[in-house]
Amino acid sequence: MGRISSVLVGAVVGVVAALAATRWMLARQAAIARRRIGKPLGEQALDADRVWRKRLAGDPADLLVLGDSIAAGLGADRPKETLGARLAKDVARELGRPVRLRSAAVVGSESSALEAQIAGLDDGYRPDVAVIIVGGNDVTHRVPTATSAEHLRHAIRQLRARGAAVVVGTCPDLGALRAVPQPLRALAAQQSRQLARAQEAVAVDEGAVPVSLRAAVGAVFSAQPDDMFSLDRFHPSALGYRRTAEALAPVVTDRIRASSSRHPQRPSDC
Numbered sequence: 001m002g003r004i005s006s007v008l009v010g011a012v013v014g015v016v017a018a019l020a021a022t023r024w025m026l027a028r029q030a031a032i033a034r035r036r037i038g039k040p041l042g043e044q045a046l047d048a049d050r051v052w053r054k055r056l057a058g059d060p061a062d063l064l065v066l067g068d069s070i071a072a073g074l075g076a077d078r079p080k081e082t083l084g085a086r087l088a089k090d091v092a093r094e095l096g097r098p099v100r101l102r103s104a105a106v107v108g109s110e111s112s113a114l115e116a117q118i119a120g121l122d123d124g125y126r127p128d129v130a131v132i133i134v135g136g137n138d139v140t141h142r143v144p145t146a147t148s149a150e151h152l153r154h155a156i157r158q159l160r161a162r163g164a165a166v167v168v169g170t171c172p173d174l175g176a177l178r179a180v181p182q183p184l185r186a187l188a189a190q191q192s193r194q195l196a197r198a199q200e201a202v203a204v205d206e207g208a209v210p211v212s213l214r215a216a217v218g219a220v221f222s223a224q225p226d227d228m229f230s231l232d233r234f235h236p237s238a239l240g241y242r243r244t245a246e247a248l249a250p251v252v253t254d255r256i257r258a259s260s261s262r263h264p265q266r267p268s269d270c
Contacts, residue, residue, distance in 0.1 A: 083241045087248055227239050
């Protein structure tokens with residue numbers, strides 16, 4: 001009996017030691033990734049809020065963008081290259097009418113920040129469609145997937161209560177980040193895919209439309225990292241934002257058209 005106990009204790013000690021070594025290795029790799037990425041882009045995205053394609057006929061459709069640094073367009077060199085601006089221009093071209101962009105996205109946001117972003121909107125603001133892109137920071141900060149998903153659920157409900165259609169660009173695949181060493185990159189990829197699946201399920205449950213960014217643009221980001229990523233090798237470049245906007249635009253356009261058909265006399269809000 002004593003011999004069995006000794007074997008069990010030895011096995012437990014071995015598992016604990018292995019876990020401690022794994023945590024140390026992942027923490028060290030996370031520190032390496034932070035040094036490689038740094039903050040060469042700063043922490044403030046360019047302001048692209050305005051009416052895009054003003055020369056088109058008709059009242060502007062209202063587009064709201066919420067979420068993290070990708071939603072905010074960090075990494076773009078000019079306002080017109082941000083995700084919001086790219087999306088507004090693409091949607092305006094498809095609709096044949098101007099699009100008024102308003103971004104509430106904040107660099108560094110986790111899903112928990114969506115509530116504050118919505119709370120900061122005017123009480124009377126009624127966007128035609130709201131686009132949410134968030135999740136990368138939840139993964140890197142190890143926020144439980146269920147917690148992130150519930151924050152997203154609450155945000156969708158608040159936006160729909162304002163009468164907005166909601167489109168969710170699910171968490172990008174962090175496995176495309178070459179600046180993150182292995183095996184940390186593989187772990188981040190697994191967790192980001194898990195969060196994306198949870199976001200998709202929540203979006204469908206709450207009447208929003210999910211768009212898988214991994215399926216839509218993940219392959220091109222992995223195959224062409226020098227072109228798709230900005231100089232920090234973490235945030236998209238102007239081309240990366242263009243490709244992402246192209247993936248979202250058809251869905252956003254459809255949602256605005258559907259909203260317009262239900263509310264043909266809906267006034268335009270400023």
